[in-house]
Amino acid sequence: MTLADLRKEYRHASLNDADLIGDPISQFSRWLDEAIKAELAEPNAMSVATVDADGRPSSRIVLIKGTDQRGFIWYTNYASRKGQELAHNPHAALLFHWTELERQVRIEGRVEQLSAEENDQYFHSRPLGSRLGALASQQSQPIDSRAALEAQFDEAERLHGTAPARPAHWGGYLLRPQRIEFWQGRPSRLHDRLVFILQADGHWQQQRLQP
Ligand SMILES: Cc1cc2nc3c(=O)[nH]c(=O)nc-3n(C[C@H](O)[C@H](O)[C@H](O)COP(=O)(O)O)c2cc1C
Incomplete structure (x- = not known):
């Protein structure tokens, strides 16, 4: 068996417009709930990608600690490499891959630090x-x-x-999403991809992308 021979057919589920519930943050919460209920290992683990001052990307896994209508929250050290990169360029990309559910979610947006009150509450x-x-x-x-x-x-x-x-250099980030894409694996590589793009007037435009 070579790496080139490693492949699987995806047939677990499908994703159609009619399956979506309301806005993409609610849809994300539903998929995260399903990943938790399916007892996947670390369903709350996500990749966070940032870029340095020269536009060179780096990524690492962190644990999501909250979602609400503002966006997606995680905690870390503000003086870390990712913290320094976000201080310079607040644009970031989050990525979830729930292997057993044949699902991926890609989230892009701007990041800001949480308030001292929210940080203290979670720290304690x-x-x-x-x-x-x-x-x-x-x-x-x-x-x-x-x-x-x-x-x-x-x-x-x-x-x-x-x-x-709580040390001042430790706290949370909130990513306010501008683009969220849901990917559901399907047979013959004809996967479902539904993307939501935030418009200037605050509504989400929805598109289906080719796989
Ligand atoms: C499963 C898993 C969960 C992690 N959760 C966090 C987390 O919530 N916060 C954090 O700062 N680092 C977390 N880490 C460590 C990061 O991947 C990374 O090593 C650390 O944040 C330093 O990254 P940086 O040097 O790019 O800033 C986690 C790593 C793994 C594998």
Whole structure:
């Protein structure tokens, strides 16, 4: 078996205009719910793609922590590589692939930081170890050794005990979507692709794309 021979037919489901519920954020929430109910591994994992000052892209997986009518939320370190790239260029792309459901969702838009109140509320809902970890790690910076990282964690624990405050460099991002595409695998590579593009007047224009 070579890589060129690895292929499958997609026949799990279909996606037609009549299947859609209202706006694309509600449709996304329905697909995410279905991925959670199907007990997929990490259904809330998504790729976040950003670009650097020279327009060179990079991507990484993060966990989505909320959706509402504004858009899509995740939490991270604002001083990380992605944080620095977003500070320079707030355009980003999110990608979900729910393999077993033969589904992909592509989301593009502008990103902004959440308010200090929202950040504090989520930070304090996290387990203590995660809160201390956020204090201990200068995400994306080099470090000499694993032992040095663990020493930074111990130091954070010693300084902050069981009630660490949220560090200013840690918080959430909200991506306000401008384009959302739903992809459902179909037989013979005739996949369903329905894309929603936000118009200047605030309504979503819907199109079917060729696979
Ligand atoms: C399943 C999974 C979930 C992750 N969730 C997060 C997350 O929610 N927030 C985060 O900052 N990094 C998360 N990471 C780590 C990121 O992929 C990445 O290593 C980190 O954010 C640093 O990226 P950067 O250097 O491009 O800023 C996750 C990684 C994996 C594999």
